[in-house]
Amino acid sequence: MKRLVVTGGGTAGHVVPALPVMQAFIDRGVQVDFIGSGIELERTLVAPLAVTYHRIAAGKLRRYFSLENLLDAFRVLLGIVQALVLIRRLRPDVVFSKGGFVSFPVVFAAWCWRIPVVAHESDLTPGLANRLALPFVRTLCVNFPATRPPRFPGDVIYTGTPVRPALLDGEADRGRALIGAGGEKPVLVVTGGSLGAEAINSVVRKALPELVRRAVIVHVCGPGRVVPVELPDYHPFEYVRDEWGDLLAAATAVVSRAGANSLYELLCLRKPNLLIPLSRKASRGDQIENAAWAEAEGFSHVLQEDVLSVETLVAAVDEILAETETESGKIAGFQPPDSVGLIVTAIERAATTVAG
Numbered sequence: 001m002k003r004l005v006v007t008g009g010g011t012a013g014h015v016v017p018a019l020p021v022m023q024a025f026i027d028r029g030v031q032v033d034f035i036g037s038g039i040e041l042e043r044t045l046v047a048p049l050a051v052t053y054h055r056i057a058a059g060k061l062r063r064y065f066s067l068e069n070l071l072d073a074f075r076v077l078l079g080i081v082q083a084l085v086l087i088r089r090l091r092p093d094v095v096f097s098k099g100g101f102v103s104f105p106v107v108f109a110a111w112c113w114r115i116p117v118v119a120h121e122s123d124l125t126p127g128l129a130n131r132l133a134l135p136f137v138r139t140l141c142v143n144f145p146a147t148r149p150p151r152f153p154g155d156v157i158y159t160g161t162p163v164r165p166a167l168l169d170g171e172a173d174r175g176r177a178l179i180g181a182g183g184e185k186p187v188l189v190v191t192g193g194s195l196g197a198e199a200i201n202s203v204v205r206k207a208l209p210e211l212v213r214r215a216v217i218v219h220v221c222g223p224g225r226v227v228p229v230e231l232p233d234y235h236p237f238e239y240v241r242d243e244w245g246d247l248l249a250a251a252t253a254v255v256s257r258a259g260a261n262s263l264y265e266l267l268c269l270r271k272p273n274l275l276i277p278l279s280r281k282a283s284r285g286d287q288i289e290n291a292a293w294a295e296a297e298g299f300s301h302v303l304q305e306d307v308l309s310v311e312t313l314v315a316a317v318d319e320i321l322a323e324t325e326t327e328s329g330k331i332a333g334f335q336p337p338d339s340v341g342l343i344v345t346a347i348e349r350a351a352t353t354v355a356g
Contacts (some may be wrong), residue, residue: 001025001030001351002093003032003090003091004022004030004092004094004095005034005087005092006021006022006034006098007035007096007100007103007107008036008097008098009103010037010058010100010102011041012045013262014098014100014103015046016045016164017098017120018098018120019045020162020163020165021096021344021347022046024340024344025347031052032049033051033090034052034053035102036054037055037058037102038058056083056102056105057105058076059075059076080105080109083105083106084109087109087112087113088109091115092110093115094115094350094351095116096118097117097119098119099127103130103133104133107133116353117137118138118350120140120161121141121143122143122161122259122260122261122264123260123289124143124144125149126147127286131149134149137152137154138155139154139156139157140155140156141157141342142156143161144260157342159337159343159346160264160342161264162343163336166242166245167245167248168245168269170244170249171245171246171249174243175243175248175249175250178246178250179216179247181233185215186215186252187215187250188211188216188217188252188255188317188321189248190217190254190256191219191255191257191262192221192222192256197257197276199276199305200255207310209231210310211317212231214318215233215252215317217235218247219234220237220239220240221236221238223238223239225238226238248269248271251271253273254266254272254274255273256274256275256276257275257278257287258275258277258294259290260286263291267294268334270332271331272323272331273299274300274317275287275294275295275301275302276302277290277304279304279306288304298330298331299331301316301319301320
């Protein structure tokens, strides 16, 4: 295998899990190219790797009527044309798709040029971009064992989601030193994902007088969403990258959205957690499905956004801080699969099948 094209983008969740897979192939001497939508977040995340970055047009594929759909339809068509030209020029052995709207043109172009596609789905049920791409996918790697898309003719492999080694190698002492926290109070990390979550941010700020009495609060607010609040034991950040593993290692518990990647990271780190899934008013309900699965398995507590308030948040935080990992259910026994190894094997098998 000489060349791999990786695609995905729009949010960190469509890029970060692909990073360990790309590094694994770089270490094997494979030329790796990344095709994204051109946003700065993608470029920043990919930049540390020996990867060539390419940009194509990407249109959002909405599930509801909007005049923007007309303009985005042209963007999708332009993206398909650009992907056809780019894939033809690069001639990769395999395309690995991590999802996001930019991935569909690339997957379709690969299929047109008879290049095998291996895709990864993080959510319990595939998102719209992956559903549209599935007819052109040979192998689908999934995060949840229960994920089985109907009528998908290819292979489905339970791999979990790749987690960055730096996240797993975090050190609690470094995390506490970063925020100047001693060992006498628990540390509560609150995050709304790479883009933040204003609904959570707002309630957390109102609840701060109560929360800081209970724990040192690390609040990841999202880019441009930090509001200066002068309280002891409150540490707001826009976004955390290199120190994220250390902060999670220091965390006694975590309050988070229920994005599949964030959830899986918490499971791998075996962190007691409270999930506040994005409501159906602002999503297709994938986070609600992810959270319901985690709650049913005994891995998480769940607080729905429509009942989120200072009172309900403080009560839920009290509950998770009062528990040890053993008392919190099955999370202490969660055993993740070798995600990177399984995905690398699936990609190599796809390349070998074509070569044979």
